[in-house]
Each structure stands twice: as structure tokens, then as C-alpha cells.
């Protein structure tokens with residue numbers, strides 16, 4: 679009887695060990711989710727910026743919510759803004775999420791998901807600037823010096839319009855914040871940048887304001903390789919759900935306070 683009991687005990691123990699092993703393996707397996715590699719440029723508050731070592735912002739949280747829906751692990755890679763599209767084209771990165779505007783030109787290289795935000799290019803000037811409206815930038819011979827972030831739509835539009843109107847020159851900076859510093863120190867006359875980052879930069883610096891008139895309106899979307907229609911479709915489905923159930927709005931409200 680004693681023998682049988684101890685045999686049973688051994689069997690029970692062995693079984694527990696096996697089960698324990700089994701479940702450990704399983705949790706290890708589910709830890710190995712497929713990666714969703716996101717290229718961004720964390721110089722663009724409130725969409726993406728650094729908080730200590732962390733990259734935070736609307737785009738990061740939205741992409742995390744999308745990754746969760748796809749049961750994938752989000753991996754964020756910070757790079758120069760104008761490296762993002764090439765990184766997606768080459769397949770090094772799966773998606774570009776960077777407050778990126780859908781443009782005809784970019785559509786030649788990458789696909790875009792459905793749009794997730796509207797944006798406006800605005801003009802930041804010093805409070806006492808002689809520039810009163812967008813039109814003042816494009817008066818022939820005005821000699822305006824405009825700062826932009828390299829490769830952004832602000833850069834592209836102002837460069838074109840200055841050329842067409844012979845009214846100014848563009849200074850390209852790697853970071854929007856550097857353009858704003860150049861404005862503060864009087865090296866340039868204005869900065870052309872997206873409206874939400876503009877608000878953050880004006881908040882963070884004394885003596886600046888945003889012109890009331892809007893320059894160009896745009897749509898933000900996620901860039902995906904043209905060879906990855908399946909991923910694009912899955913992201914669109916996830917985005918639709920996140921819009922419908924209010925998650926996306928909740929993320930936006932966390933970073934953009936209603937005025």
C-alpha cells in the first residue's frame with residue numbers, strides 16, 4: 679500500500695513538473711510575438727518626442743494600440759525625418775508613423791493607411807514681427823528667411839512658393855526645435871511647421887506667436903511599403919476600430935488639451 683502511494687506521489691509530482699514546464703514554454707512562446715517595426719522622428723511634440731529615454735506621444739500610443747490589436751510587438755526606431763520613407767521602402771522598417779502628411783510625391787514610394795488626423799501648416803513669428811499674415815511671406819522681393827524641418831511638407835511648400843514669388847530663402851534644420859531657436863535668436867524671420875507642434879514650441883518659448891492665417895491643410899497617415907498590402911489592410915481595420923470605440927480620441931485628448 680505504502681509503495682503504491684509513493685508511486686502515485688512520484689507520478690503526480692512528475693506530472694506537475696511536466697505541466698509547469700509546458701506552461702512555461704507556452705508563455706515564452708507568446709513572448710515571441712512578431713515585431714511591428716515603427717520608424718519615427720521623435721522631434722515632433724505632441725505626436726512623438728522624448729521624455730527622458732522614452733519616446734512618447736500620440737503616434738506612439740496609437741501604434742501601440744494598433745500593434746496590440748494585431749497581436750504584434752511594437753518596436754520604435756528614432757531616425758531623421760527624411761530617412762523614414764526610405765526605411766519603409768527598403769523593408770528595414772514596417773511602418774512610418776511621424777505625423778506624416780500624405781503627399782502625391784510620397785505616394786510614389788510608399789502606400790498610406792487611412793488618415794488618422796488633420797493638420798495645418800502654420801507660421802510662427804516673433805510677437806513684434808512685421809509679418810502679419812501668410813501673404814506677407816510671398817510678396818516679391820520681401821526677402822523673408824523661413825526656417826523649416828528638413829524634408830517636411832513645410833519645407834517643400836515654402837521652398838516652392840518662395841521660388842515662384844522670388845520672396846525669400848529657406849533655412850533647413852534637422853529638428854523643428856532648432857528652427858524655433860534660430861527664430862528666437864533672430865537668425866530667421868519665421869518658422870513654417872505643423873500646427874500642434876507649433877503650439878508646443880510657442881508654449882515653450884517666450885515672445886513667439888502663431889499667425890492666424892493658415893498656410894496649407896493636410897492629412898496624417900501611416901506609411902507602409904507598397905509590397906505589404908496585407909499589413910496596410912490590417913492596420914486600417916485596427917484604426918477603424920480604434921476610431922469607433924473612442925480609443926484614438928482618448929489618446930489625442932491626453933496630449934492635446936481642448937482650448
Ligand code: ARG
Nearest residue numbers: 719722776777778779830831
Ligand atoms: N507633417 C509634416 C510632413 O509630413 C511634418 C512631419 C514631421 N514629423 C516628425 N516626426 N518630425 O512632412
